[in-house]
Amino acid sequence: MFKKGNLKERFNAKSWAIGAVLGTTLGLAYVGFDSASPISNDDLRKYDTQDFITTPVPQKAPAHILDNYSAASNGFAKIKGLTQDELNMLSAEHHARIVTTAQIAEDNHYYVRSFDEIIDGYNLIDLAKKMNPDKDYSRLDIKQLVEKNVNDMLEKLDYRSYYIKHETAKRWDQEDNNNGYAFGFLYLPHDDGIIIDVLYDGPAKAAGLQAGDVITHINGLELKSLGNNFLTQVIRNAKLSDTATLFEGITHADGQPFSIQTKAGEVKTTPVRASMIGGETLLLKLDGFTHGSHVLFREAFEDAAAQYGDQMKNIVIDLRGNGGGFVYAVNQMLDDFTDGDELGSVRERLSPSAFLARFFMDIEGDHLIDKTPSHKGQVTDLPINILIDSNSASASEIFAGNMQDVGRAKVIGKTASYGKATMQAPYQLDIAENDKPRVLITVGAIFLPKSGSYQGIGIQPDILVQPHVPLDMSKLYFEKDNPNILKNPSNNVAKPSPYTCQMTMDDKGQLREIWVDHVDVSNAYKKYINLAADEDLLCAIEDFKTTKDYAIIAPNTPKPQS
Secondary structure, eight states, X not given: OOOOOSSTTXXXXXXXXXXXXXXXXXXXXXXXXXXXXXXXXXXXXXXXXSSXXXXXXXXSOOHHHHTTOOTTSTTGGGSTTOOHHHHHHHHHHIIIIIXXXXXXXXXXXXXXXXXXXXXXXXXXXXXXXXXXXXXXXXXXXXXXXXXXXXXXXXXXXXXXXXXXXXXXHHHHHHOOTTEEEEOOEEEEEETTEEEXXXXXXXXXXXXXXXXTOEEEEETTEESTTSOHHHHHHHHHHHHHOSSOEEEEEEOTTTOOEEEEEEOOEEEEOOSEEEEEETTTEEEEEEOOBOTTHHHHHHHHHHHHHHHHGGGOOEEEEEOTTOOOBOHHHHHHHHHHHSSSOOOOEEEEEOOTTOGGGGGTSEEETTEEEEEOOOOXXXXXXXXXXXXXXXXXXXXXXXXXXXXXXXXXXXXXXXXXXOOOOEEEEEEEOOSBTTBOOXXXXXXXXXXXXXXXXXXXXXXXXXXXXXOSSOOOXXXXXXXXXXXXXXXXXXXXXXXXXXXXXXXXXXXTSOBXXXXXXXXXXXXXXXXXXXXXXXXXXXXXXXXXXXXXXXXXXXXXXXXXXX
């Protein structure tokens, strides 16, 4: 039976249609026990992939499976201290978690592996040998032993496939992507304390605080005398307090003192912030591809276009620190900012049961090819530059990589992006009402339309920013630094950036200051920023200019080998 789960629209509409057709077929899929231990439909429960299929798995090991094992036979007699009750519990847990997970992985993991290869080293007798002969095992003890081993088994497949305990899965379901518990503002240092830089919908805004207000005291404590670490602790303690917090300071609007009391509460954040830089450049900062972020992104652009019209000459999209999110949001943004270009694709395992997909989707070997849609017409034809860093990962790499590959935008940064070009799907095991763990399986690989896969190498900048203070690369972390990552399906290797950008110094060889106005599109709050403090943004803006004022952008000439 078809059931759509929490990961809304992970694929495009075509994939959902395929899922609806395949669901009834997959509902009859064989679970993977040998013919000596057949399982009837009465023994089955369903696990939810939360993507587009539902497939049966056993709720618990049926009694006739346990009949096959005796503590005094089949090799178990040599295992000291193993009682029949312990073996029965181990067998039930092993079938419910490890055997089921191995079957899911066999049918869905991106790289084809046999059931026997996956479960090798994690058979029932393998787990029994890991038990301490001097210990009496409770059901909880055995469950914990099995959970550790199912996770070890998945990690053997690849770094990003793993087991999620019921408690963790439940907590994830209860979290909303854009909600947090706090006061609802971001701040910057100020000579007299802190200045509110970004204000979200939350307690602080409801109490009357505004962007630009300077907070000088919290609960009577003068902030300007505090170090940053202690200041952070003061705000954290205030957030966790059961009583209202007193904020005192100076208003941005008229410079008058204020005194406001409020308690921390639910905050509705937005992943998109829009600002006009220097009156010509629209800066769109996107923190994550959350549910609905593509709508907010387009609305932010349209709001800026309505306010500034022809004054707006170019766009910078800032994906630095953006760890990814939902692919459907990426696909919609790509459709908005491209003009019918042939975009990239996701390739997934063609499950043995998914034979009907051959009539609806492109097939290559053992994989389905799900192409990202792009329609004629785009929201703007203004030039676009995209900022990335080593923390730009997953969905943000899909966006930056596709925009770069079709020539719609240049990518600018000090390093390549993180380098995660794989997709994972969660599969829920309905073992009991209060025991519904999930397994996360790497099911797909992401390909760009021309460049192929960037797995393990990242998106390389078109313009590599050479910072005034060199980066300590040993402190940066990339996908390639993880153990047992999925190999690059295209066998691609990193290539050098074609151009570099370096900020110029003043006449005395000193770092110059480049002050420009920065206006928040949503509330017209205006401040001034020093572009020299953000060399990525400076290089992005300089690249739009015919004559460069503050940076040199030149071909990247490889250094000769010594």
